[in-house]
Amino acid sequence: MPRWGMVIDLDRCTGCGSCAAACQAENNVPVVPKEEARKGRSMGWVRMVHEVEGVFPDAHVRSYPRICMHCDKAPCTYVCPVHATYREDDGLIAQIYPQCIGCRYCMAACPYTVKTFNWYAPQWPEDLRDACNPDVSLRPKGVVEKCTFCSHRRQIAKEQARAEGRPMTERDYQPACVEACPAEAMFFGDLDQPTSRVAQLSASPRAERLRDELGTEPKVSYLRTRSGHEA
Amino acid sequence: MKPEPDRIEADLLRSIEHTGPGFYVVLAFLLGVIAWGFYAYWTQLVHGLGVTGMQEPVTWGMYIINFVFFIGISHAGTLISAILRLSKAEWRRPITRMAEVITAIVLAIGGLHPIIDLGRPDRLLHLFYNGRLQSPLLWDITSITAYFTASTIYLFVPMIPDIARLRDRGVRPRWLYEVLSWGWQGTPEQRRVLDRAITILMVMVIPIAVSVHTVISFIFAMTLQPGWHSTIFGPYFVVGAIYSGIATLFIVMIVLRKVHSLGGYLKEVHLRQLSRLLLVMAILWSYFTFAEYLTGYYGGEPTEMKIILYKFTGRFAWPFWLMVFLNAFLPVIVLSFRRLCTTTGILVVSIGVTIGMWLERLNIVVPTLENPALSFPLHLYLPSWVEWGIFAWGVAVFCLGFLLFGKFFPLISVWETEEGLERSVSEVDERLESYQPDVAEPSVAV
Numbered sequence: 001m002p003r004w005g006m007v008i009d010l011d012r013c014t015g016c017g018s019c020a021a022a023c024q025a026e027n028n029v030p031v032v033p034k035e036e037a038r039k040g041r042s043m044g045w046v047r048m049v050h051e052v053e054g055v056f057p058d059a060h061v062r063s064y065p066r067i068c069m070h071c072d073k074a075p076c077t078y079v080c081p082v083h084a085t086y087r088e089d090d091g092l093i094a095q096i097y098p099q100c101i102g103c104r105y106c107m108a109a110c111p112y113t114v115k116t117f118n119w120y121a122p123q124w125p126e127d128l129r130d131a132c133n134p135d136v137s138l139r140p141k142g143v144v145e146k147c148t149f150c151s152h153r154r155q156i157a158k159e160q161a162r163a164e165g166r167p168m169t170e171r172d173y174q175p176a177c178v179e180a181c182p183a184e185a186m187f188f189g190d191l192d193q194p195t196s197r198v199a200q201l202s203a204s205p206r207a208e209r210l211r212d213e214l215g216t217e218p219k220v221s222y223l224r225t226r227s228g229h230e231a
Numbered sequence: 232m233k234p235e236p237d238r239i240e241a242d243l244l245r246s247i248e249h250t251g252p253g254f255y256v257v258l259a260f261l262l263g264v265i266a267w268g269f270y271a272y273w274t275q276l277v278h279g280l281g282v283t284g285m286q287e288p289v290t291w292g293m294y295i296i297n298f299v300f301f302i303g304i305s306h307a308g309t310l311i312s313a314i315l316r317l318s319k320a321e322w323r324r325p326i327t328r329m330a331e332v333i334t335a336i337v338l339a340i341g342g343l344h345p346i347i348d349l350g351r352p353d354r355l356l357h358l359f360y361n362g363r364l365q366s367p368l369l370w371d372i373t374s375i376t377a378y379f380t381a382s383t384i385y386l387f388v389p390m391i392p393d394i395a396r397l398r399d400r401g402v403r404p405r406w407l408y409e410v411l412s413w414g415w416q417g418t419p420e421q422r423r424v425l426d427r428a429i430t431i432l433m434v435m436v437i438p439i440a441v442s443v444h445t446v447i448s449f450i451f452a453m454t455l456q457p458g459w460h461s462t463i464f465g466p467y468f469v470v471g472a473i474y475s476g477i478a479t480l481f482i483v484m485i486v487l488r489k490v491h492s493l494g495g496y497l498k499e500v501h502l503r504q505l506s507r508l509l510l511v512m513a514i515l516w517s518y519f520t521f522a523e524y525l526t527g528y529y530g531g532e533p534t535e536m537k538i539i540l541y542k543f544t545g546r547f548a549w550p551f552w553l554m555v556f557l558n559a560f561l562p563v564i565v566l567s568f569r570r571l572c573t574t575t576g577i578l579v580v581s582i583g584v585t586i587g588m589w590l591e592r593l594n595i596v597v598p599t600l601e602n603p604a605l606s607f608p609l610h611l612y613l614p615s616w617v618e619w620g621i622f623a624w625g626v627a628v629f630c631l632g633f634l635l636f637g638k639f640f641p642l643i644s645v646w647e648t649e650e651g652l653e654r655s656v657s658e659v660d661e662r663l664e665s666y667q668p669d670v671a672e673p674s675v676a677v
Contacts, residue, residue, distance in 0.1 A: 040286030040287050040608070049606055049607075075454060080366060081368040082358060082363065083361050084357075099354075099357060101350070101352075102351040103348065103368065104290040104291060105450075107287070108454060109453075109455070111604060111605075117287065117290060118350070119279055119285075119286070120278060141350070142349070142351040143350060143351060214455050
């Protein structure tokens with residue numbers, strides 16, 4: 001059984017936001033009107049984080065994407081009262097939208113603030129409405145959602161591999177954000193496969209997992225910038 | 232001078248048998264507020280939770296604050312009443328009934344709040360056929376349901392003799408008293424069973440009450456969030472709950488004794504006795520608050536520190552220091568000095584503590600959410616009119632509950648007051664006698 005994970009190389013990431021745009025389109029994430037977005041109701045499975053490091057004149061702004069960490073010990077799955085979010089065998093933290101009661105306990109428990117909520121019924125601009133991805137279900141108002149590592153792609157890849165009578169590999173299955181990254185800063189694959197690029201990179205001394213001290217065992221790692229190359 | 236038993240009955244049942252115009256005015260006003268609350272909830276149901284002030288990262292707001300607040304108040308009742316009965320405090324007699332009523336009403340209001348907070352209330356039943364017992368929310372449902380059941384029975388059982396009295400006086404609606412009096416005739420056998428039932432219930436209700444606010448605190452304490460992940464949250468919440476509960480009990484008692492002219496039964500001496508319990512809780516609460524913040528501050532762990540400073544000097548400085556003043560300084564000063572500890576003094580302190588304990592829940596829920604450990608666009612939480620509307624709804628339902636209860640049932644237990652008049656002096660004498668040293672035969676020196 002694979003254990004899917006991701007590595008994001010901050011040395012390569014330019015903070016362009018292509019991953020966020022690709023995710024929004026791939027996963028039918030609703031477009032929130034400007035005035036609601038200003039109130040903090042914007043929805044995004046990939047959120048671009050802007051951090052200021054240091055103080056003027058030695059200040060640097062770094063932008064990078066933050067997604068669900070798919071923790072092996074995910075606090076959100078522990079507190080969910082109705083099995084609406086849970087860990088699948090291959091490590092993905094899944095969401096069942098028709099099961100969610102909208103208590104938002106998972107959001108309060110998430111140490112990474114990566115879950116998002118449908119404050120209203122979802123809406124899209126006129127010209128985007130017919131462009132929704134048919135592989136991903138639309139969510140109703142009142143439920144929690146988040147990055148699924150494009151689990152619909154995994155499902156398709158799994159079926160494809162089975163039809164062809166071969167094991168599924170990471171070449172069959174890559175999330176939309178990884179495919180879209182123009183700087184090739186994102187890597188996705190099986191963390192338990194020692195030969196995979198992801199496994200090697202996540203073992204690198206530059207690899208860092210966010211808030212690792214909590215013991216949530218995130219499966220997304222960031223590669224720190226090399227010294228002297230502060231982004 | 233001691234009043235005649237007939238006089239007691241007439242005094243305590245007057246509000247049931249006579250209805251003044253004031254009753255209808257208050258009733259109309261409360262129903263108006265309640266209608267507004269329903270309209271607010273309807274708006275939320277149609278448009279979604281976006282009509283509230285909640286957003287990301289502050290995904291919990293007023294509903295969760297009020298959930299903790301209302302359930303906290305419910306600890307006044309049954310728990311206080313059980314403790315007073317168990318410790319045979321003679322001054323309990325005019326207090327217990329009102330305390331028990333608070334619990335039943337407020338528990339129903341508070342218990343609805345997590346449901347109001349749901350994004351999908353239509354899927355409520357998922358909790359039953361797909362619930363995960365590992366989730367603290369399920370612990371809440373379990374213990375609140377148990378508490379509601381136990382405290383409603385505990386309210387009802389000691390009321391039976393009074394209901395029978397109303398039945399015998401032919402008060403309308405007769406069928407109501409006929410059914411609820413359960414064939415009470417006041418035979419010695421029935422009295423024995425009643426006494427036993429009350430004893431069993433009060434012993435049972437205490438651990439249930441303690442469990443309720445403990446598991447409510449676990450909702451927060453079981454997460455890894457700074458400001459929430461604390462081992463003392465269980466007892467801290469229980470103490471806070473009893474504290475806010477007694478304060479609300481005082482407000483209710485002082486208002487009702489004025490409205491129903493019960494000053495002769497619920498005397499200042501009763502208030503003063505109970506005010507000592509309030510003082511003890513004030514000191515306990517201050518102790519827990521001190522311990523909670525000092526350990527966080529001394530450790531200085533950055534994510535924890537960010538939230539502590541947010542409360543000490545940041546955006547929440549006002550609610551935080553106002554809470555400290557209302558919950559710690561004001562009550563301790565007023566209640567410690569006999570000259571200040573008058574009915575008015577107690578009322579002022581109680582209103583202060585009720586507000587202060589609401590602020591405490593605000594200070595626990597919101598600052599942690601407004602300060603996620605990882606950088607996130609900051610959005611400050613301000614409740615919308617919908618949330619205020621539902622808060623007003625909750626308060627109005629509480630008042631309506633008392634208004635209607637006082638219309639149908641005596642607010643001070645008639646039979647327990649009479650029993651006190653007949654028996655308590657001799658009983659207490661006997662008890663005091665039994666505390667004295669026994670004069671045994673002088674032992675023979677060896």
